[in-house]
Amino acid sequence: MGKQVYRFDKDGYFREPVIIAPDADGKYTIPDDCTDVELPQPCFEPRFNREKGAWEDITREEWLAKQPPQPRQKTETEILTEKIEVMQKALDNLILGGDA
Known part of the structure; x- marks a missing residue:
C-alpha cells in the first residue's frame, strides 16, 4: 500500500x-x-x-x-437581435435598392 x-x-x-x-x-x-x-x-x-x-x-x-477578466458572453436574445438587424438591413437594401 x-x-x-x-x-x-x-x-x-x-x-x-x-x-x-x-x-x-x-x-x-x-x-x-x-x-x-x-x-x-x-x-x-x-x-x-x-x-x-x-x-x-x-x-x-x-x-x-x-x-484576467472574462469577456461577457452575449445572451441568446442579443445574438438573435443582431441577426434580425442584419437581415432587416439586407431586406431594406433589396427592396429600396441601397442604404435606408
Missing part, C-alpha cells in the same frame, strides 16, 4: 499529489520536494513553507483579483 504526499516546486508552490511506496522495512521515505502535510481546503495557490512545516495560501478574493 502507498502513502500520499504532496509535491511542490523550488519556490514551494504545490505541483501534484504523489503516491510513494514503503521500503522493505515498511517505512516511507518522503522525497525532498514533497511533504505529508495535507493541503488546506479550499486552496487557491498553496505554497509550502519549509521553515514552518506548513502550507500557506492566499484568500479567494486575492486569487480572484489575479485572474
Whole structure:
C-alpha cells in the first residue's frame, strides 16, 4: 500500500499529489520536494513553507483579483437581435435598392 504526499516546486508552490511506496522495512521515505502535510481546503495557490512545516495560501478574493477578466458572453436574445438587424438591413437594401 502507498502513502500520499504532496509535491511542490523550488519556490514551494504545490505541483501534484504523489503516491510513494514503503521500503522493505515498511517505512516511507518522503522525497525532498514533497511533504505529508495535507493541503488546506479550499486552496487557491498553496505554497509550502519549509521553515514552518506548513502550507500557506492566499484568500479567494486575492486569487480572484489575479485572474484576467472574462469577456461577457452575449445572451441568446442579443445574438438573435443582431441577426434580425442584419437581415432587416439586407431586406431594406433589396427592396429600396441601397442604404435606408
